[in-house]
Amino acid sequence: MSNHELANMFFDIADMLEIEDVQWEPRAYRKAALSISTLPVDVKQLYEQGKLTEIEGVGKSIAASIEEYVKTGTMTKYEKLKKKYPLDFTTFRKIQGMGPKRVYALYKKLRIKNLDDLRSAIEKNKIRKLEGFGEKSEEQLRHNMESFSRVKSERRMLGYVIDDLEALVEKLRKSGFFERVEMAGSSRRMKETVGDFDILAVSGNPEKGMDFFVKMKEVDEVIVKGSTKTSVKLDMGLNCDLRVVETKSFGAAMQYFTGNKDHNVKLRKIAISKGLKLNEYGVFRKEKSIAGDTEKEVYASLGLDVMEPELRENMGEIEAARTHSLPNIVGYGEIQGDLHMHTANSDGINTLDEMLSAAKKWGHKYVAITEHSRSLPVAKGLDDKRFEELFKKIDRVNEKSDIKILKGVELEILKDGSLDLSSQTLKNMDIIIGAIHQWTRGQDRRTLTNRMLKAIDTGLITTIAHPSGRMIGKREAFDMDFQRIYESCKKNGVFLEINGFPDRSDLPFNMVKEAKSFGVKFTLGSDSHGVDHVRFIRLATAIARRGWLERKDVVNTMSYNDILKLRR
Ligand code: DGT
Numbered sequence: 001m002s003n004h005e006l007a008n009m010f011f012d013i014a015d016m017l018e019i020e021d022v023q024w025e026p027r028a029y030r031k032a033a034l035s036i037s038t039l040p041v042d043v044k045q046l047y048e049q050g051k052l053t054e055i056e057g058v059g060k061s062i063a064a065s066i067e068e069y070v071k072t073g074t075m076t077k078y079e080k081l082k083k084k085y086p087l088d089f090t091t092f093r094k095i096q097g098m099g100p101k102r103v104y105a106l107y108k109k110l111r112i113k114n115l116d117d118l119r120s121a122i123e124k125n126k127i128r129k130l131e132g133f134g135e136k137s138e139e140q141l142r143h144n145m146e147s148f149s150r151v152k153s154e155r156r157m158l159g160y161v162i163d164d165l166e167a168l169v170e171k172l173r174k175s176g177f178f179e180r181v182e183m184a185g186s187s188r189r190m191k192e193t194v195g196d197f198d199i200l201a202v203s204g205n206p207e208k209g210m211d212f213f214v215k216m217k218e219v220d221e222v223i224v225k226g227s228t229k230t231s232v233k234l235d236m237g238l239n240c241d242l243r244v245v246e247t248k249s250f251g252a253a254m255q256y257f258t259g260n261k262d263h264n265v266k267l268r269k270i271a272i273s274k275g276l277k278l279n280e281y282g283v284f285r286k287e288k289s290i291a292g293d294t295e296k297e298v299y300a301s302l303g304l305d306v307m308e309p310e311l312r313e314n315m316g317e318i319e320a321a322r323t324h325s326l327p328n329i330v331g332y333g334e335i336q337g338d339l340h341m342h343t344a345n346s347d348g349i350n351t352l353d354e355m356l357s358a359a360k361k362w363g364h365k366y367v368a369i370t371e372h373s374r375s376l377p378v379a380k381g382l383d384d385k386r387f388e389e390l391f392k393k394i395d396r397v398n399e400k401s402d403i404k405i406l407k408g409v410e411l412e413i414l415k416d417g418s419l420d421l422s423s424q425t426l427k428n429m430d431i432i433i434g435a436i437h438q439w440t441r442g443q444d445r446r447t448l449t450n451r452m453l454k455a456i457d458t459g460l461i462t463t464i465a466h467p468s469g470r471m472i473g474k475r476e477a478f479d480m481d482f483q484r485i486y487e488s489c490k491k492n493g494v495f496l497e498i499n500g501f502p503d504r505s506d507l508p509f510n511m512v513k514e515a516k517s518f519g520v521k522f523t524l525g526s527d528s529h530g531v532d533h534v535r536f537i538r539l540a541t542a543i544a545r546r547g548w549l550e551r552k553d554v555v556n557t558m559s560y561n562d563i564l565k566l567r568r
């Protein structure tokens with residue numbers, strides 16, 4: 001059971017209740033669905049901790065439905081309604097002009113249950129003849145349906161699916177049907193969002209291997225099955241292509257299917273300029289293969305150094321590979337700690353002890369506990385006094401703990417650029433993450449830029465939280481003069497954060513690369529709000545790598561003692 005799935009069920013219930021003219025309830029279900037769909041933790045985990053009603057909009061009765069679903073795999077309320085209305089509300093909801101009442105009218109009159117039915121009814125001009133519809137609204141529906149079909153391939157945030165993908169790859173490896181299995185595509189490049197998974201394998205018995213693959217429990221639906229390529233839909237809602245290739249062209253296939261496309265196009269041009277042919281089978285001079293079994297050879301045959309997959313975005317890496325000046329990007333294993341974490345003291349769900357043991361298990365040597373400050377009441381921000389109490393506790397824990405804690409704050413940058421909390425409280429902190437969370441509406445580019453610059457100028461801030469403010473799929477980056485901000489950060493010795501929380505992934509990697517060119521350095525944070533998020537430091541590191549950062553550019557490669565000295 002995923003949050004996504006559960007949220008869709010509640011949205012469906014809301015739609016069906018609306019058809020039944022039930023008052024209020026649809027709103028309540030939508031509210032619950034919305035908060036579940038954006039929840040940073042697994043609902044199942046909250047259930048196990050008895051914390052369901054802490055979810056915004058989830059009262060006793062919705063909590064009971066969740067519990068029933070977790071325990072039995074069915075939800076009576078949903079099943080009952082669905083029997084009466086066996087319609088694909090989840091899809092219809094995404095098409096403009098297909099509100100519940102209209103969906104129901106189309107079902108009653110034309111038995112339209114799903115997208116295919118809708119399409120064929122429109123093609124046969126059946127809808128225009130219905131009372132209350134007409135030719136114009138049929139045309140409008142046709143248009144809306146087509147624009148839905150174009151965008152329907154939903155991308156997913158890598159942070160939420162990478163572990164499942166790796167587990168899947170591991171299962172294929174252990175199946176005994178493949179000699180090699182590797183992931184390629186955007187997930188190998190650690191792109192923040194992925195459209196589908198691409199897996200490459202070598203197998204002496206591809207038919208049996210593919211049989212095994214399509215029977216895995218993660219596979220919901222087989223799209224095409226062949227002995228060299230099989231495409232399926234996985235239960236996590238993403239498609240996955242498994243390709244079986246020959247050992248002698250494994251490197252060429254890895255290169256080709258890792259991409260990205262622009263990177264490949266440029267490589268192919270280089271090949272042509274050298275009188276060579278490059279494709280997923282190898283590099284060829286006339287018909288003779290000159291490279292193919294390793295990526296390194298493929299690149300070398302084109303006069304290029306091989307680069308880490310994260311760099312393959314056609315952002316200058318090919319030029320750098322030619323002049324042997326690729327950056328030595330920071331390694332995942334070089335990160336010593338996490339510089340952005342919350343606990344139940346503000347809006348996290350786990351205690352300090354729980355967060356520490358999860359961080360220790362991950363391998364961190366230190367973490368910064370950076371609770372929200374008082375002016376963010378929705379996140380239960382702390383005032384000066386509560387920070388003082390928390391820091392006393394941290395001092396006590398630090399004495400005995402082998403994983404060290406940095407005393408920090410995720411500090412509200414107020415509307416005018418001044419800082420939340422007293423400078424006395426701030427003085428006692430090891431790390432201050434300045435953050436803009438609110439009052440941005442109505443602030444134009446100049447006002448917002450000046451607000452940020454003023455905060456940087458205070459000389460009190462260590463780093464800027466999720467600097468662009470973007471939320472994937474929800475909110476664009478702030479309209480700010482980022483170049484001036486980079487300049488000012490460099491001048492004031494203020495870092496920029498790379499926030500690894502999947503929905504944020506902020507700074508975005510291309511902006512990281514630009515900020516680096518101004519001489520800015522970076523802090524990495526998982527922005528954990530629970531033990532399940534500690535793993536997001538890896539995503540922050542991936543963005544750092546994709547932004548060409550080297551060890552020296554990343555504060556988290558420093559030791560605890562050296563970080564303590566930053567503000568002393
Ligand atoms: P995604 O799935 O949208 O997150 O992104 P990718 O990069 O995984 O793209 P995908 O799955 O369409 O294709 C996998 C790789 O195959 C891609 O990174 C590069 C290569 N590729 C796909 N289409 C083309 C193409 O038209 N030309 C070239 N040269 N390579 C391509």
Ligand code: CA
Pocket residue numbers: 185186187195196197198
């Ligand atoms: Ca892909």
Ligand code: CA
Pocket residue numbers: 185196197198241
């Ligand atoms: Ca693909």
